[in-house]
Structure formats: structure tokens, C-alpha cells
Amino acid sequence: MTDFEPRNLLLFGATGTIGIHILQAVLAARDQFHRVAVFTSPATAAAKKDLLESWKETKRLEVLVGDLQDEDAVQKAYEGIDTVISALGRGAIALQIPLIRLADASPTVTWFFPSEYGTDIKYSPASAHERPHQQKLKVRHYLENQVSNLAHTYVVTGPYADMYIRCAAGRDAGGWDVSTRTATLLGEDGKGRVSLTTMTDVGTLVVAALQHPAVAFNHALRVNSFTTTPAEIHAEFVRQTGGQPWNDVQYVSLPQLRERERVAWETDNPTATVFTLRRIWTEGGTLYENRDNEQIGEPPMQTLAEVIASEIKQSP
Incomplete structure (x- = not known):
């Protein structure tokens, strides 16, 4: 599948803490894709109506409204989609397993990005015992052992700067x-x-991974903004x-x-x-001999000085 080119994207959790940055990066590269859709709950669609409407008008964003646990709604959302990007929050990580199962059964979905952004849950043997990693480990196990037709990519960024x-x-x-x-x-x-990645750069790195499927398919990409x-x-x-x-x-x-x-x-x-x-x-659980930014085109990253300047600007 090294000649695969993602054209039709569906995002879960696209208006959340990290999802909004991924969606913004995808929309900034909108011309590279045929369809960009988000699946969101009725409550979120209502609460963020103006934002979503503006993107529908200016970026041709499709907004699909439904319940994440409604398998019929998810199956319908998958129609014609080839790549799924999940940015579900920590409390909803386990809900990705049925999403993956349905994606694997879909005749069109080829590639799945689970919500892996953050700390490397397989950094060392000790990682298997860390409490915050348990749900993500279950999702990885399912992707690596229970699917037949679906490629995956883990975008491992370390902590958000x-x-x-x-x-x-x-x-x-x-x-x-x-x-x-x-x-x-x-x-x-x-x-x-400590290796850090800005939330804006998480979006940039996900788009870079989308642009390099031959490198990203079935791999954990360990990337960052700076150390x-x-x-x-x-x-x-x-x-x-x-x-x-x-x-x-x-x-x-x-x-x-x-x-x-x-x-x-x-x-x-x-x-x-x-x-x-x-x-x-x-303890050093973000450090690697090499990072994978170069493998996905070395996209431009924000600097420490820029992060600090932004924090100072936002301070009361």
C-alpha cells in the first residue's frame, strides 16, 4: 500500500483540546484532499455551531452529527472515507476499539490514526505498567492483533509544550x-x-504523516518540536x-x-x-537517539522562544 494517497478524511474529536489543532492543520492543507469531514455529537455541533459553519463555508468542511457509540451512524460516516484520524480525549480512548473494528470492516477505510499524541506508551518495558497508559495499550493491541485490512500510524509527540x-x-x-x-x-x-511538542505542531506533524504514507504506515513516528x-x-x-x-x-x-x-x-x-x-x-521518558521528523519531510516546528512568548502574551 505504499502508493496509497489519502484523499477523503474523517476526524473524531476534532474540536477538542488537541483535535482542534489537527483539524486546523488539515484545513490549512485543504486543497490536498477531496473530502474533509468531522464526526461530532449533537451537543458539540450546537455549542460550536458558528465555528463549524464558518469552516463549512470557507473550507468545505463536512459536519456529520451523531453518537460515537451508534455503530450505524459511524458506518454511514465511513462511507467513501479512506483515512480516519482520532483525537478523542483520555476519557474516551477505549471507545476507539469499536471505531477501529468498524473501520477494518469498511470497504473504503484504509488508514487509521488513533489518539496516541503525547507520552510514548511503549518507551521501555516499564511503560506497560504505567496507569495512564492502559487504555492506549489496549487500543494498540487491538490494532496490531485484531485487524485484517487496516493500516495504522501512531504519532508520538511527547508532552505538549x-x-x-x-x-x-x-x-x-x-x-x-x-x-x-x-x-x-x-x-x-x-x-x-525533556522532548516537547507544541499543540500547533501536533497538527503540522499529523499532516506531514498524511503526506508520507510509505514511511508512516504501521509505524510509531516519534516526533517533537524541540528538546x-x-x-x-x-x-x-x-x-x-x-x-x-x-x-x-x-x-x-x-x-x-x-x-x-x-x-x-x-x-x-x-x-x-x-x-x-x-x-x-x-525520568527521561521522552528522549530518543533520533527523532522521526526527517522521515516525514522535516516540517517547520515552533521554537521554545515562540512558546514562551505566547504564554507571556496570554498571561493576565
């Missing part, structure tokens, strides 16, 4: 707060390397906010982070997943 720099679970889990000039750097000295350290991130924040030291800068060592992660899970804290993922990243 935009989210990494924010205090997602309060200061205990690391992050920067521009409004208060406070920061918590992960790692004893903040010099541990940096918490110390380098902080230095860039300081530089762009006038060069003066920030009010309060703390460090969280790996043992401290592991202890906070343990307590979060034992107390059913909803931020437990955040602690686990940040511990994985601080």
Missing part, C-alpha cells in the same frame, strides 16, 4: 506562572532534558520578562515527585495522572 510549562496540578507538579513570577522546576537542578530542560525554559522566561530574577523559584527532585505521585493515587486525587506523566518525563 504549551501544557508542560503551566502549573497543571498546582506548583507541586511543576510549571511556570507568569502573573506571579513563580516557577517550580522538575529535577533536582532543572537540567534534565530542552526546565532550566533553559526558565532562562527564556526570565529573558522575555525583562531579565530580572523571578519572585520564587523552587525545585522538585525525582524522589519528591514520586512521593507526590504516590499520595495522589492513594487519595484518588484527580491530578494523579499529571504527577505520573511528569515523573515519566523527568
